[in-house]
Amino acid sequence: AQSVSQHNHHVILSEAASLELGCNYSYGGTVNLFWYVQYPGQHLQLLLKYFSGDPLVKGIKGFEAEFIKSKFSFNLRKPSVQWSDTAEYFCAVIYYNQGGKLIFGQGTELSVKP
Amino acid sequence: DTAVSQTPKYLVTQMGNDKSIKCEQNLGHDTMYWYKQDSKKFLKIMFSYNNKELIINETVPNRFSPKSPDKAHLNLHINSLELGDSAVYFCASSQGVQTQYFGPGTRLLVL
Incomplete structure (x- = not known):
């Protein structure tokens, strides 16, 4: 069965630090790839x-992700995180x-210290 | 002008009861979904409907029965609720295999 794996369960960063969240998926032919964010108590x-x-795709709030087909990866990046980025991040x-x-990874909880 | 809406937002009920959650989308999408998010925040698909036809039915107990009266609505009825059904249930919609847009979620607590 196809699966999605996120490398980090919980990431803690200080404001202005750079972020990279790893995501790998199992082979299964043609895919569409997504990153969703879930702020505390809210929807995706x-x-x-x-x-x-x-x-290399750019998203909202300064996030970007790179699809590397040979590695079955779709890592999420942001050069400088803010406290308001504290949330759960899902690769799907x-x-x-x-x-x-839509098959989701386990989620990565990001905590940004002010 | 909410794109995907769900009611109720919160649902607290006793074991053994029957309850329904409703979902509506005004995006004109042809496909709707139900997902369950457990206490560890893991999201798993339960059902998917395309043009009122069931196309995905994961290994969900028979106590869960989805109903799609039309393309814009997908309801979830749960019979004989159990403690393990406590979770957040998200509805979503998409046009084919394009981006899925999620509703606000329904937090179900079974006591």
Whole structure:
């Protein structure tokens, strides 16, 4: 079965530090890739997505992600985090041969100290 | 002008009761989903409907029954609620395999 793995369960950073959250997915043909963010007590919001084209995608709030096909990875980055980035981050993958089912990673809790 | 809405937002009930959660989307999407988020925040798909037709049915107990009266609505009925059903349930919608947009969630607590 296809799976998505996020490398870090909990990341703690100080404001202005750089962020990189790892995400790997298992092979399963054509995929669409996503990062979602869930602020405390809120619903999931789309940060960015990759369907095709330039493997470096830019999202909202200064986030970006790089798709590396050979490594089955889609890591999320931000050069300088803010306290307001404190949230849970989910990597998710749609495998075209799975009827649109969005498979989520375990989530990474990001805590940013002011 | 909420894109994906769910009611109720909170649901507290006793074991053995039957309850329903409603979801509506005004994005004109053809596909709707139900996800369950457990206490460890892990998200897993339960069901998916495309144009009112069930297309994804994960290994969910028969006590859970989705119903889609039309493309814009997907309701979730749960019979004989159990303690383990306590979770946050998210509805989502998309156009085909494009981006899924999520509702605000329904926090279900079974006592």
